[in-house]
Amino acid sequence: MKFAATVSAIVASAVLLASSVVEAHVTTNPSAATPGSYFQTNFRVPHGCEGNTTDYVRVEIPKGVSSVKPRALYPWKTEIEMVALETPITTPTGTINSTVGFVTWSGGLIPDNMYEDFGLQMKLPQMTGNLYWSVYQRCINGGWQNWTGVPDAAGKTSGFPAAVIAIANATTNNAGGSSGGDKASAAHGVFQTLNLGHLALAGASALLMAIL
Numbered sequence: 290m291k292f293a294a295t296v297s298a299i300v301a302s303a304v305l306l307a308s309s310v311v312e313a314h315v316t317t318n319p320s321a322a323t324p325g326s327y328f329q330t331n332f333r334v335p336h337g338c339e340g341n342t343t344d345y346v347r348v349e350i351p352k353g354v355s356s357v358k359p360r361a362l363y364p365w366k367t368e369i370e371m372v373a374l375e376t377p378i379t380t381p382t383g384t385i386n387s388t389v390g391f392v393t394w395s396g397g398l399i400p401d402n403m404y405e406d407f408g409l410q411m412k413l414p415q416m417t418g419n420l421y422w423s424v425y426q427r428c429i430n431g432g433w434q435n436w437t438g439v440p441d442a443a444g445k446t447s448g449f450p451a452a453v454i455a456i457a458n459a460t461t462n463n464a465g466g467s468s469g470g471d472k473a474s475a476a477h478g479v480f481q482t483l484n485l486g487h488l489a490l491a492g493a494s495a496l497l498m499a500i501l
């Protein structure tokens with residue numbers, strides 16, 4: 290009994306360690322899409338600010354992304370902020386001169402040892418490549434983590450990296466283009482977990498042998 294409890298505690302902490310290594314940044318889930326598609330993703334806030342609880346998350350909508358609708362996430366207050374369109378769009382029913390510029394969730398709480406997913410649906414622009422999203426995270430101690438860093442010409446990102454949606458033309462391996470990247474990173478996570486689990490188990494057996 291004691292052995293089993295010890296081993297599962299060690300495995301649990303190895304799993305925790307592995308998941309914090311894999312999920313260290315704000316990510317989009319799913320993270321791969323096709324140009325011009327209607328797309329739904331979740332911005333995952335994986336941890337607080339140096340141990341503090343998160344109570345505010347603001348997502349800036351990149352230019353060219355339209356038809357944005359946030360998920361109403363209880364008990365968070367969800368606010369939609371419009372910004373003027375540089376080029377108003379004429380439709381048969383009138384002129385559209387503004388678009389969603391920011392979505393803010395506030396008033397909920399994410400303890401540092403938990404995560405939350407903030408959902409958005411949208412229409413993506415006609416483009417291929419990485420679409421970067423600035424995410425502003427605030428904690429109850431007043432600290433900020435602004436996920437706004439994008440790679441420079443040398444590929445180096447300073448500060449907290451922005452969230453990203455990878456937009457690519459559909460291929461036979463990525464029909465619909467919704468979750469290819471996610472599957473790869475999930476598999477990577479499991480691989481890391483198993484590796485750490487084995488190491489921890491080997492350590493635990495060695496320790497028990499020494500005690501017995």
Ligand SMILES: *[C@@H]1O[C@H](CO)[C@@H](O)[C@H](O)[C@H]1NC(C)=O
Binds near residue numbers: 338339340341432
């Ligand atoms: C919260 O943040 C401050 C610094 O901003 C830090 O000193 C403190 O240890 C953090 N953790 C908790 C649980 O408050």
Ligand SMILES: *[C@@H]1O[C@H](CO)[C@@H](O)[C@H](O)[C@H]1NC(C)=O
Binds near residue numbers: 373384386387
């Ligand atoms: C946007 O359109 C609305 C009505 O369609 C109008 O009342 C408003 O003044 C317009 N705003 C700008 C900045 O053009």
Ligand SMILES: *[C@@H]1O[C@H](CO)[C@@H](O)[C@H](O)[C@H]1NC(C)=O
Binds near residue numbers: 425433434435
């Ligand atoms: C983070 O962004 C917020 C909102 O734009 C700003 O008020 C704050 O000063 C920024 N903090 C840091 C550390 O960049």
Ligand SMILES: *[C@@H]1O[C@H](CO)[C@@H](O)[C@H](O)[C@H]1NC(C)=O
Binds near residue numbers: 417458
């Ligand atoms: C994606 O498809 C479009 C239209 O078929 C084409 O013009 C473009 O070059 C393609 N882009 C890439 C990166 O393959």
